[in-house]
Structures are given as C-alpha cells and as structure tokens.
C-alpha cells in the first residue's frame with residue numbers, strides 16, 4: 427500500500443506557477459496540466475479514483491527499481507524473441523478480434539492536453555503562411571512521391587476494393603490542417619467537421635482499421651484510415667513528405683521494439699511540415715503496469731511481452747528527449763505524468779507513470 431504525504435506549500439506554489447505559465451503558453455485556450463486533483467490530506471485518498479502530480483519518496487523509487495530488477499532477472503531466450511517482433515501484427519490483430527471496439531473510448535482529455543489538435547483560426551493562418559514560406563517540397567519531389575504513391579494506392583485499392591485515387595491527388599489534399607494518428611480511433615469521435623482539417627489514421631492491424639472504418643462516426647470526407655506498418659522502411663504514406671501539421675502517437679511507440687523506435691520517429695518526422703508538431707503520450711518507467719509483470723515476460727531492459735504476445739516498453743524522460751531530438755525536432759514539452767490510481771473497492775493505490783511530450787519541427791530540413 428502506498429505511503430501518503432501532504433504536498434509542501436513550496437511544492438504547491440511551484441505547481442501553481444507552472445500551471446499558470448502553461449496556460450499563458452497555450453494562448454489562454456483550455457489547458458489541463460496533466461490533471462489538477464492534488465491530494466493534500468492523506469485521509470482523503472479514497473474520495474477519488476485518481477490523484478495528480480504525485481511525488482515519489484526515495485522509498486517509492488527504491489521499491490520500484492527493485493521490483494523491475496526482479497521481474498527482468500529472467501529474460502526470454504533470444505531465439506524465442508523473434509516471433510514477438512515478426513508476428514507483432516498478428517498479435518495485435520488477434521487483440522482487436524478479441525476485444526473488438528471496447529478500447530475505442532471517447533478521450534476528451536486529448537484536446538485539453540494537446541490543444542495543438544484544434545488550432546485557433548489565427549494559428550491556422552500563421553501555420554499556413556509559415557508552410558508556404560518554407561515549402562521545401564520541390565515539384566520533382568512531389569512528382570516522385572506521386573508516382574510512388576499511386577503504385578502503393580493501387581495496391582491498397584485492390585486490397586480494399588475501393589475505386590482508385592485519381593492522378594496525383596491524395597486524400598485530404600485540399601485541407602489546410604492535416605493530422606496523422608497512429609491507430610486513429612481517438613479522434614474520430616471529436617473531429618470538428620467545421621474546421622478545414624483532415625485526419626489520417628493508420629495501423630498495421632487490418633482488423634483495427636476495419637473497426638475504425640465501421641465506426642458510425644467515420645466519415646471519409648474528413649478521414650482516411652489505412653493499413654500501414656510504421657516499422658516498414660520502404661512503405662510510403664498516402665500523403666507527401668512535409669505535409670502534416672500534427673502526428674499523434676498515443677501508446678503506440680511503446681509497442682515497438684526499442685531498436686526500431688528511432689527509425690520510426692525519424693521516418694514519421696519527414697512527413698511533418700515546418701512548424702508541425704509530434705504529440706506523444708506513452709508508458710513511463712516504473713509505471714504500475716511494468717512492476718506487476720511476472721518473471722519470464724521480459725524481452726530486454728524495460729521491454730516486456732504480455733500474455734497475448736503484444737509488447738510494451740517503459741520510457742524515461744531522457745529517452746523520449748533523445749528519440750525526438752535525434753530526429754531533428756525541438757522540445758516544446760517533455761513531462762512525466764505521475765499519478766496515484768485508487769481502487770476504492772479494494773482500498774489499494776497504484777503509482778501510474780506516463781510520458782507526455784510535444785516536439786516541433788522548427789527546421790525545414792529536419793528529416794532523418
């Protein structure tokens with residue numbers, strides 16, 4: 427059971443000042459700095475299901491470190507590990523076959539934490555001006571992409587049984603604000619059709635994409651869902667490089683083998699416009715879900731496979747920073763979201779740790 431302490435006045439003041447700075451930094455738009463429910467009195471713990479901005483004691487840190495050490499003391503033999511990478515798509519497909527759309531929740535918090543997903547009109551204009559000024563897609567690049575794109579679209583069309591995409595056009599081409607979400611189900615519930623915006627959703631699981639397309643809110647005039655493996659080095663996307671305003675990856679990179687992550691972030695970043703932003707939320711090091719792994723599920727340090735064969739990595743703040751800055755992006759935000767999740771029925775509290783980061787492409791040639 428978690429040991430509880432009150433936050434000191436100094437810590438509280440520090441948090442309040444950070445929140446107020448953050449509100450200013452979002453131009454006064456609604457901002458939820460990773461929640462604002464602070465546990466001030468330990469006796470109140472069972473009054474809510476979740477407490478925000480929880481500070482870890484030295485003892486908490488040592489316990490967590492010890493548990494992770496224990497559950498990773500036996501690693502799955504290397505010769506058995508390959509299947510978790512090679513067959514990752516099948517494992518996720520089975521996951522969606524089993525759970526269907528149970529995980530397709532309406533997550534309003536996304537727009538509070540990532541106001542970049544809904545830019546103000548003024549921001550849209552500035553962004554478009556910036557893009558025009560720094561447009562670095564030469565007509566040759568576009569033509570090259572277009573013919574490559576047509577080939578991959580033809581293949582996808584055959585597969586999806588849909589009509590071919592005409593000439594060099596690409597879905598969402600004429601919208602001024604383009605978002606790519608890996609998986610994509612998070613946004614379709616809330617996508618504001620009044621905005622001149624377009625959402626691309628991709629996942630390597632055909633079943634996941636089928637579920638997205640079958641959702642009653644899916645509208646192909648503002649959305650294009652397609653099967654794509656982001657680890658594939660040669661597969662192209664149905665939009666040209668430097669065309670996206672936002673890439674959203676929520677609990678996606680953690681499911682990829684750590685050795686592949688840098689390549690994935692590098693490749694995805696080439697599709698961001700100058701000024702575009704990569705939004706990331708994922709598991710943090712020593713999250714409760716890492717510590718509860720039993721021995722024998724560890725693949726490599728801080729990387730595990732669940733009983734259903736899907737994999738999960740637990741990030742530190744420094745690792746996240748390296749991943750995105752090595753891809754040529756600049757930090758806007760890189761936070762650890764530490765919470766206390768409470769099971770009021772069982773009277774237990776669990777430390778949750780998530781990473782939340784935003785990295786912007788500030789240099790037009792940030793590509794690799």
Ligand SMILES: C[S@@+](CC[C@H](N)C(=O)[O-])C[C@H]1O[C@@H](n2cnc3c(N)ncnc32)[C@H](O)[C@@H]1O
Pocket residue numbers: 514518519529608609610612628629630631634654655656657675676677678681682
């Ligand atoms: C933990 S789920 C998170 C999904 C969603 N963002 C959410 O929060 O509910 C991870 C998703 O990433 C997808 N995924 C994992 N590896 C991928 C890859 N290499 N290419 C494309 N999608 C991948 C899986 O199919 C799955 O839908």
